Amino acid sequence: METRRVDVAIIGTGTAGMGAYRRARRHTDSLALIEGEAYGTTCARVGCMPSKLLIAAADAAHSVRQASVFGVVGGEPVIDGAAVMARVREERDRFVGFVEEAVAGFDPHHRIWGRARFLDSHRLQIDDCLVLEAERIVIATGSRPNVPGFLKAAGDRLLVNDDLFELTHLPASVAVFGPGVIGLELGQALSRLGVRVRMFGVGGGVGPIRDPQIRDYALKTFNQAFPLDPDADVQTIARTDEGVAITFEDAESGEVTETFDYLLAATGRRANVDNLAIENAGIDLDERGTPRFDRFTLRCGDSHIFIAGDANNDLPLLHEAADEGRIAGDNAGRYPDVRAGLRRLPLAVVFTDPQIATVGLTIDQVAAQCRSCYAVGEASFEDQGRSRVMGRNRGLLRVYGEQGSGLFLGAEMFGPAAEHLGHLLAWAAQQRMTVSEMLAMPFYHPVIEEGVRTALRDLNHKLHIGPEMVERCLDCGPGA
Incomplete structure (x- = not known):
């Protein structure tokens, strides 16, 4: 097995990883940028950009329906679901292409393709062909959808947001689990595009809202368009010949069973650190197996390892990942001179x-x-x-x-x-x-x-x- 040594190894080529690479390169040319899946950021591939494309289509349909408010005769729009999804994928692929072009511009001697696992605090094994010895390491492996076990009863009709954008046609009905950011955006967009939507939550939350008066106002507004129960009592989920049958307690009708074409799990995301053999890295982990770190330096304890972006499960937003990548890359590059970086107001x-x-x-x-x-x-x-x-x-x-x-x-x-x-x-x-x-x-x-x-x-x-x-x-x- 080949062995190679570098000053800085960066695992992941998303927003945080690319930012870390650019900053670390200011300090050293002895670098490795490791990717084991697809080049491109969560935002461009399955997050903010394709979701906003779907929302833009939904807003256009809603504007037609609302035109009569201004004395303009509109009526019910005719929605070509195949055309809607084709544009989502076409424009999404353009945004991904920009990211791929950026990665292609990095020094090819720095790019390593394969999955990384910690052998110890300084050594990474890349697939079965390379051991990489790194003086400093940046973990920027991003995140993936988190699907609670009971939702898997939906079988082949279970979707996460990554899957939704690959549909070639709009479904007739979708049950959305999770009224968080992803669930609210996609659920409302689907509803405005003519899809029958019902949304289920746990614990009473609505998006990121913490102010009770704002939450009550938002909940009332969303329920005027589609049913949203932020603290639903769901009893069973079953894959049937017709789709996904969901039995739940309705506040007015009691026990109800409704069948939907798909179940969309918008139930949060989990950090991609569980397949890194992170326990071999010699750093302190929290109860979820995520490294403990200083959010101003991105340093894990007093080690030479840094963690940035969605991988640290702190603020999973693109602009935060970009900031964290720059901070982690700078600190890994000039280590042991570790400095606090600018963290912007939330x-x-x-x-x-x-x-x-x-x-x-x-x-x-x-x-x-x-x-x-x-x-x-x-x-x-x-x-x-x-x-x-x-x-x-x-x-x-x-x-x-x-x-x-x-x-x-x-x-x-x-x-x-x-x-x-x-x-x-x-x-x-x-x-x-x-x-x-x-x-x-x-x-x-x-x-x-x-x-x-x-x-x-x-x-x-x-x-x-x-x-x-x-x-x-x-x-x-x-x-x-």
Whole structure:
């Protein structure tokens, strides 16, 4: 068996792995970039990009149905499911191609194809042909769908999001298990494309939402389009000749059995560390077998091993994986000079309609950090001017601030343009702006951002800094 030695070995060529490679190469040219499956990121292949393509098709269909709001005669759209899925795959493959081109541009002497397993803290075995001795190692192996055992009763009609995008036609019906980010996005998109959808959850959660008032509003809104039980009592799942039969307790009808073409398991993801023989690496593992690490250096304990991206199961988002890859690659490259890297303020967006955005501290974190010394401002989008003009006047924004300092701490929203409002609020929170400073920024009229100003004015008053809110204030313009 061949033996090879390098300064830095990076396992995985997703977002984190590619970022780690580029940064490590600034410090050394003795590198190995190992991949055992397909080049390309989770985002491009099976995550954010194909899901947004499906959502875009769903939004187009929904816009046709809603056209009558503006006096435009629309009606029920005719949906060509084969054409919808063909475009999803075609555009998805373009995005994957960009990633493959980037990897192809890396030094071919650095690229190693095969599956890696730890022999000890410095040695990796690649398939049955190579032992790689590495002074430092970056684990960037990503994640995969996690499917609870009881869902496997669906047999060949069980889907995960990876499978969904390979369908050549839209199914007639899908049962979605898991109202998290993936489940909500795909479930609503399928529903708007004419698929009969029912969604089942456990524990009462809805996406990443932590604010009870936002969660209640979102749950009520989703249930107007398709049944969503966030804490369902599912009794049996069975593969039948007709599809997947699911027996559950309905709040109104009691025990009910419904049959669906497919069961979509959107029940979270698990880190790809369980096939690395990680127990041989000599690092501390948590109860799930994931390495314990410092999230500012990405270093596992006091070792020469770093872990970045979805593999560490911390914040499975592309922009976080990119940051972590850069930090891990820099530290592996210049080891033992390990430095803390920039971790940005938490920002997450769910591309449902209305969209969901979470920024900074959650309401629970605010309560724990500030005890009773905080306040919450609020704005509804139901009567907000620009939102009503566009026929998108649904949603609620809640913003959190610290008593005394007036510091803006975070926000949660379910409403129009949350992907954009979330960025504005995240920038302000990362700059540690006070609510008063945010209110001093310019606000145009009529724009959805005026809803942010309304919530901030409400918060500033409750922080005992600004005046009481004025109903229909004249300086704001109508509907602000």
